[in-house]
Amino acid sequence: MSPSGNTQQRTVRDVVFVDGVRTPFGKAGEKGIYAGTRADDLVVKCIRELMRRNPSLPAERVDEVAIAATTQTGDQGLTIGRTAALLAGLPRTVPGFAIDRMCAGAMTAVTTTASGIGFGAYDVVIAGGVEHMGNHPMGAGADPNPRFMSERLVDPAALNMGNTAENLHDRFPAITKERTDAYAAASQAKLAKAYAHKQIQPDLVPVAAKKPGAGWALHSVDEPPRPGTTVADLAELRTPFRPHGRVTAGNAAGLNDGATAALLASSEAAEDLGLNVKMRLVAYAFAGVEPEVMGIGPVPATEKALKNAGLSIQDIGLFEINEAFAVQVLSFLDHYGIADDDPRVNRYGGAIAVGHPLASSGVRLMNQLARQFEEDPSVRYGITTMCIGLGMGAAVIWENPHHPDYTAATGTTETSSTNSKGAAA
Amino acid sequence: MSAADFRKLADLFPDETVTHSYVQDIVLPAVDGKESAGTFALITLDNDLDHSKPTTLGPKTLVELGTVLEGLKERAARGEIVGVGVTGKPYFLVAGADLSAVKTLREREHGLWMAQLGHDVYGTLASLGVPSFAFINGLALGGGLEIALQSSYRTVSTGAGALALPEAVLGLVPGWGGVYLLPRLIGPENAVKVMIENPLSNNRTLSGPQAFELGIADALFEPADFLEQSIAWAARVIAGETVPERRNAVDPSDPAVAERWAAAIEGGRAFVEAKTSNASPAPAKVLDIMEANRTLGQAESAALECETLAGLMQTDEFRSTVYAFLDLVQKRSKRPAGAPDRKLARPVTKAGVVGAGLMAGQLALLFARQLKVPVVMTDIDQERVDKGVAYVHAEVDKLLGKKRISPDAANRTKALVTGSVSKEAFADADFVIEAVFEELNVKKQVFAELEAIVSTECILATNTSSLSVTAMAEGLRHPERLVGFHFFNPVAVMPLLEIVRAPQTDEAVLATAFELAKGLKKTAVLVKDAAAFVVNRILLRLMGEVIAAFDEGTPAEVADDALRPMGLPMSPFTLAAMVGLPVAQHVQESLHAAFGERFPVSHNLQKLIDNGVKTLWVERPDGSRVIPEETLSLMSFGNSPSTAEEVLRRTQEALAEEIGLMLQEGVVAGPEDIDLCVILGAGWPMFLGGITPYLDRTGASERVNGRRFLAPGIASAPA
Numbered sequence A: 001m002s003p004s005g006n007t008q009q010r011t012v013r014d015v016v017f018v019d020g021v022r023t024p025f026g027k028a029g030e031k032g033i034y035a036g037t038r039a040d041d042l043v044v045k046c047i048r049e050l051m052r053r054n055p056s057l058p059a060e061r062v063d064e065v066a067i068a069a070t071t072q073t074g075d076q077g078l079t080i081g082r083t084a085a086l087l088a089g090l091p092r093t094v095p096g097f098a099i100d101r102m103c104a105g106a107m108t109a110v111t112t113t114a115s116g117i118g119f120g121a122y123d124v125v126i127a128g129g130v131e132h133m134g135n136h137p138m139g140a141g142a143d144p145n146p147r148f149m150s151e152r153l154v155d156p157a158a159l160n161m162g163n164t165a166e167n168l169h170d171r172f173p174a175i176t177k178e179r180t181d182a183y184a185a186a187s188q189a190k191l192a193k194a195y196a197h198k199q200i201q202p203d204l205v206p207v208a209a210k211k212p213g214a215g216w217a218l219h220s221v222d223e224p225p226r227p228g229t230t231v232a233d234l235a236e237l238r239t240p241f242r243p244h245g246r247v248t249a250g251n252a253a254g255l256n257d258g259a260t261a262a263l264l265a266s267s268e269a270a271e272d273l274g275l276n277v278k279m280r281l282v283a284y285a286f287a288g289v290e291p292e293v294m295g296i297g298p299v300p301a302t303e304k305a306l307k308n309a310g311l312s313i314q315d316i317g318l319f320e321i322n323e324a325f326a327v328q329v330l331s332f333l334d335h336y337g338i339a340d341d342d343p344r345v346n347r348y349g350g351a352i353a354v355g356h357p358l359a360s361s362g363v364r365l366m367n368q369l370a371r372q373f374e375e376d377p378s379v380r381y382g383i384t385t386m387c388i389g390l391g392m393g394a395a396v397i398w399e400n401p402h403h404p405d406y407t408a409a410t411g412t413t414e415t416s417s418t419n420s421k422g423a424a425a
Numbered sequence B: 001m002s003a004a005d006f007r008k009l010a011d012l013f014p015d016e017t018v019t020h021s022y023v024q025d026i027v028l029p030a031v032d033g034k035e036s037a038g039t040f041a042l043i044t045l046d047n048d049l050d051h052s053k054p055t056t057l058g059p060k061t062l063v064e065l066g067t068v069l070e071g072l073k074e075r076a077a078r079g080e081i082v083g084v085g086v087t088g089k090p091y092f093l094v095a096g097a098d099l100s101a102v103k104t105l106r107e108r109e110h111g112l113w114m115a116q117l118g119h120d121v122y123g124t125l126a127s128l129g130v131p132s133f134a135f136i137n138g139l140a141l142g143g144g145l146e147i148a149l150q151s152s153y154r155t156v157s158t159g160a161g162a163l164a165l166p167e168a169v170l171g172l173v174p175g176w177g178g179v180y181l182l183p184r185l186i187g188p189e190n191a192v193k194v195m196i197e198n199p200l201s202n203n204r205t206l207s208g209p210q211a212f213e214l215g216i217a218d219a220l221f222e223p224a225d226f227l228e229q230s231i232a233w234a235a236r237v238i239a240g241e242t243v244p245e246r247r248n249a250v251d252p253s254d255p256a257v258a259e260r261w262a263a264a265i266e267g268g269r270a271f272v273e274a275k276t277s278n279a280s281p282a283p284a285k286v287l288d289i290m291e292a293n294r295t296l297g298q299a300e301s302a303a304l305e306c307e308t309l310a311g312l313m314q315t316d317e318f319r320s321t322v323y324a325f326l327d328l329v330q331k332r333s334k335r336p337a338g339a340p341d342r343k344l345a346r347p348v349t350k351a352g353v354v355g356a357g358l359m360a361g362q363l364a365l366l367f368a369r370q371l372k373v374p375v376v377m378t379d380i381d382q383e384r385v386d387k388g389v390a391y392v393h394a395e396v397d398k399l400l401g402k403k404r405i406s407p408d409a410a411n412r413t414k415a416l417v418t419g420s421v422s423k424e425a426f427a428d429a430d431f432v433i434e435a436v437f438e439e440l441n442v443k444k445q446v447f448a449e450l451e452a453i454v455s456t457e458c459i460l461a462t463n464t465s466s467l468s469v470t471a472m473a474e475g476l477r478h479p480e481r482l483v484g485f486h487f488f489n490p491v492a493v494m495p496l497l498e499i500v501r502a503p504q505t506d507e508a509v510l511a512t513a514f515e516l517a518k519g520l521k522k523t524a525v526l527v528k529d530a531a532a533f534v535v536n537r538i539l540l541r542l543m544g545e546v547i548a549a550f551d552e553g554t555p556a557e558v559a560d561d562a563l564r565p566m567g568l569p570m571s572p573f574t575l576a577a578m579v580g581l582p583v584a585q586h587v588q589e590s591l592h593a594a595f596g597e598r599f600p601v602s603h604n605l606q607k608l609i610d611n612g613v614k615t616l617w618v619e620r621p622d623g624s625r626v627i628p629e630e631t632l633s634l635m636s637f638g639n640s641p642s643t644a645e646e647v648l649r650r651t652q653e654a655l656a657e658e659i660g661l662m663l664q665e666g667v668v669a670g671p672e673d674i675d676l677c678v679i680l681g682a683g684w685p686m687f688l689g690g691i692t693p694y695l696d697r698t699g700a701s702e703r704v705n706g707r708r709f710l711a712p713g714i715a716s717a718p719a
Helices: A039-053 A080-087 A102-119 A161-171 A177-196 A231-235 A267-272 A291-296 A298-309 A326-336 A358-375 A415-419 B003-010 B059-077 B099-103 B108-126 B143-150 B178-186 B188-197 B208-214 B223-238 B255-276 B282-293 B298-313 B316-334 B358-371 B382-401 B407-416 B440-453 B469-473 B507-519 B535-551 B556-561 B572-579 B581-598 B603-610 B644-665 B671-682 B692-697 B700-705
Strands: A011-013 A015-022 A064-068 A096-099 A124-132 A207-211 A215-219 A256-266 A279-288 A316-321 A381-388 A392-399 A412-414 B020-027 B039-046 B083-088 B092-094 B132-136 B139-141 B153-157 B219-221 B351-354 B375-378 B417-420 B431-434 B459-462 B482-487 B496-501 B523-528
Touching: A011 A102, A015 A039, A015 A102, A015 A267, A015 A358, A039 A080, A039 A124, A039 A256, A039 B223, A064 A080, A064 A102, A064 A358, A080 A096, A096 A102, A102 A124, A102 A256, A102 A279, A102 A358, A102 A381, A102 A392, A124 A358, A161 A291, A161 A326, A177 A231, A177 A326, A207 B223, A215 B039, A215 B223, A256 A267, A256 A358, A279 A298, A279 A358, A279 A381, A291 A298, A291 A326, A291 A381, A298 A326, A298 A381, A298 A392, A316 A358, A358 A381, A358 A392, B003 B059, B003 B108, B020 B059, B039 B059, B039 B092, B039 B223, B059 B083, B059 B108, B083 B223, B092 B132, B092 B143, B099 B316, B108 B143, B108 B298, B132 B143, B132 B223, B139 B143, B143 B178, B153 B208, B153 B223, B178 B188, B178 B282, B178 B298, B188 B255, B188 B282, B208 B219, B219 B223, B255 B282, B282 B298, B298 B316, B316 B671, B316 B692, B351 B358, B358 B375, B358 B382, B358 B407, B358 B417, B358 B482, B358 B507, B375 B382, B382 B407, B382 B417, B407 B417, B431 B440, B440 B459, B440 B469, B459 B507, B469 B482, B482 B507, B496 B507, B496 B671, B507 B523, B523 B671, B535 B556, B535 B572, B535 B581, B535 B603, B535 B644, B535 B671, B556 B572, B556 B644, B572 B581, B581 B603, B581 B644, B644 B671, B644 B692, B644 B700, B671 B692, B692 B700
Parallel strands: A064 A096, A064 A124, A215 B020, A316 A381, B039 B083, B083 B132, B092 B139, B132 B153, B153 B219, B351 B375, B351 B431, B375 B417, B431 B459, B459 B482, B496 B523
Antiparallel strands: A011 A412, A015 A256, A015 A279, A124 A256, A207 A215, A279 A392, A381 A392, B020 B039, B083 B092, B482 B496
16 A cells, blocks of 8 residues: 555655535424434445445445544544444445544545545545534534633634624625625525536435435435525525624525535556546645634635645636635635636535535535536636634645646655646656 | 225224325436436335334224325326335334234124225225335335335345244235235245245244345345435336346246146145144135135235135134234233332342253353353362363354354353352352252252352342242241242243242342343243243143043044144144153152142153153154054053043143133233243244133133133134
8 A cells, every 4th residue: 555665765646536425415403304314324325325436446445434523422423434434334444533623624534534645544535524513503512611711812702603704894894795695696596507507416415314204205406505596685684693794694604414525546546446536636725814704714725725736826727615604705705806706716606505514515615626627628726615613724726637738647756746836747 | 995985994993003104206316317207206104103113004004005195196197206115214114014903803894894905005006007116124024015015116125124924923814915926926935935934933034135035125225325225226217227137926827837836835735734733724824815816816816815814803813813922922021020120130240050961051151142241150070060161162162153153252152151169159149040950959958058158149049940949948048039040941042931939039139030031031921939830830731631641541643633723833742752751750740749630640651761762752764653562562551542622622621720720829920921931931822822812712711710811802802
């Protein structure tokens, strides 16, 4: 597995995104499609679908299963990466672990295991995330250290994500409620269009769920979207975080249930095993910001990732940015001077329409970017990025293997060469 | 007809726990990138209770399912749906007909309605105008499996618990189409196996993979995403992309199949005769219908099935079986009558077995395997101890060889069982059972020695089958800690444990004994300390009557076959030989000493024992049996032979008398415990209801005791 026994001459290997799937997302709560369904079962459906879709991969070749969840108790507890692997019927020789970086859980599962592949610890991994926010309401069971308050380390309001979104409006007065509502309505419209063009469905794994008094149903589409939402509809919504505020249920992601999983491999392993390559990992970065304005996190994370990759923002042809709040997306776009309706940004809509089951969302962004890469070979680089509670941002830069200049990076690359121009030599 | 026409039947059961038929419309997944084939209606059979309450098919349930299916048939005709699926709540497709409801049907006509209702509903399922699918996610018994058989296609989960058509052993027939469809689907030989051999072999069931192998199901999927994969499979079938292969299916009009069919029926009849002596009508009826329906259409077979079911539902054999199965084996065995509050029980963290013989070895193995606590065996010298421990270790290795346990479990179990020549090894034991020679003074001496070593809390138990536990307790410093623990041979297999309470036995000791029984996975029945307790007293009273008739001059085959109409698992002479003639005689002597002439001691049997004869019957090479001349010459006979009918009647009356006395003496809490004991301890058939329902229905109870054991309706027709 390891590239060589020689620790003096360690080499770094290229990491590719082979495939990714997700469950349809549901609305959290008793009326939601997954009320009564276990979170771990949602992950299991994803893992099994990945294995079915990639039949040339022998199950025993999976070296790790990393599954993220923000709340790691109950049906999301007990080291969910391992439990999900066992429940999915992977061989007992396949290890697994649980991971948490709140909203960027699945994204961190990907970057962490990808690093392991690069280092030579793994050839093939499964990385994903889950959040059943119906079973695990946000912040349930949390016990913030009183020092946060007594030493004014974090404004208590920063523990409520809606407040941080209002704070972001304060910092960037140019981002008005009219702009965020317009952005949100567009997100709904873009998702509806993507559904109509069957751009979403191929990466969904249908989930059978049973509710009392109703029997088994099969869920093969997302529950949260509200196609046809207009700016006028959005203007009427309450602003629950502040009287006469700007953040509403309509211009923010909802509370959702869902799971995702992706298959990553070293480029050699992908070739050996006959696995498809949908994206190549170029660089990633995480960054911290003030917890009170956590939504700005993607900006420094992206800066760092671009620097690591040796790229500039002009090199990025597609953006998949998580829409925790419209204001947070717009703060990113404003920073880079990108228009609110730039066609490179969230072509299939985003979390405002489709939902955001916290720790699962990172892989959804990757699934969508991978499909857009396939549709648009003219794009060479894309980015998946998201903001994270307690003031962080995450960014992962990917290369499109369908681009004419892409060279399948087989073999290994010297450590120092990865941040030359990002692309494979 | 429509299902709603049967509301009159449903009205008879106001208390039915209804299993609802919930319908969800599903958009079928696209196949090979094409458009979805359309809308699929999925029915979930669900009683909205947790997995401890199986879903069943009572009249209201069937009317609801039928009405739902009729609605779907109309939707299919309108082109709104392209297929219908049926599945269940987790772990169950559906557990079959609601037997407790069926048992109370007073009139033949009501039974006929019940049978017709099932056919009406399943007939709709089979004629929806679109393909129907059963997704067998879990247990599917009887009418539950017949829902699947009546569907066009079936998938089954590798995790499905139990699939079976157990009707033959319940006193019914698979008469909602199973007996017609199954032989056509999986071949006549397999059908006889499923409908006759399995039910009559300890009610054996099929796993999901076995059902798939037989061809009962068309596709097999794992539990993790069984329903999703089943629906995807259904989509492929509806799209014409998948056509299931049915390797075992036959065409009954093919002459070669007709021959196989006849041979399978013949084999089935021989099996039924061997297993039940045809003492219960149901198994033969299954074969009768199957034989007849080879040349019948499905509707004609259905009419025959309904008439047969209506008749069988009114039989005492059926009602006794439901009593035995539901009231006793399923319910009473889990809540033993007279067991003290379990909170009084003390933990058992180490057990001791006095003796290292065969019985002791079986006990040590059972305790080590089930309780997983250290078990120490003692005997008078090292050689016996070593032999005893070696026996246990060898038995563990056998289990390992058969892959019944893992290597780690084998190591653990072997390490738990040790031996010693000193009873000091029991010093820290919480429970010590003796399995030494069956003589009162020997046992009393063992207990006296034990009391000098063990803690005051340690429970002492005896495995005696014939001695008085009360007498054994005399002289003990703590007589309240002694309890009888009577197992049946072979200990690992027989599910019954008679827990014997002596007058001084205290509640904590008794509570511990019951918890221990549960830990050992045995069904415990509380019995009073009376000679031979329950099972042996009844068996020996029965054997005594038959042997007495033989001694009086009744020909051996007449005497020994006289009880065949009862359908017992073996004849009295065979049973005596299996127990061992000396053991049987020894227990008979104890009973004679306790109860006198009701338990006559046979001088002929003694002659055989004295001459080392181990069995009366010897099997000839052709399978027939004979009593050899040299055996006959040892014995002398009277000149008052009886007919088989006389022997049967006399045995029935003897049993009625003995059980009547046992209940008077308070040996057990009620006739139900007697029945549970003979079912689990002697393997007596459920169609006898154990024994007291049989004695009631043959009139023996009334003749001897002037009254029935059980009120009408409990195991017989309602008054």
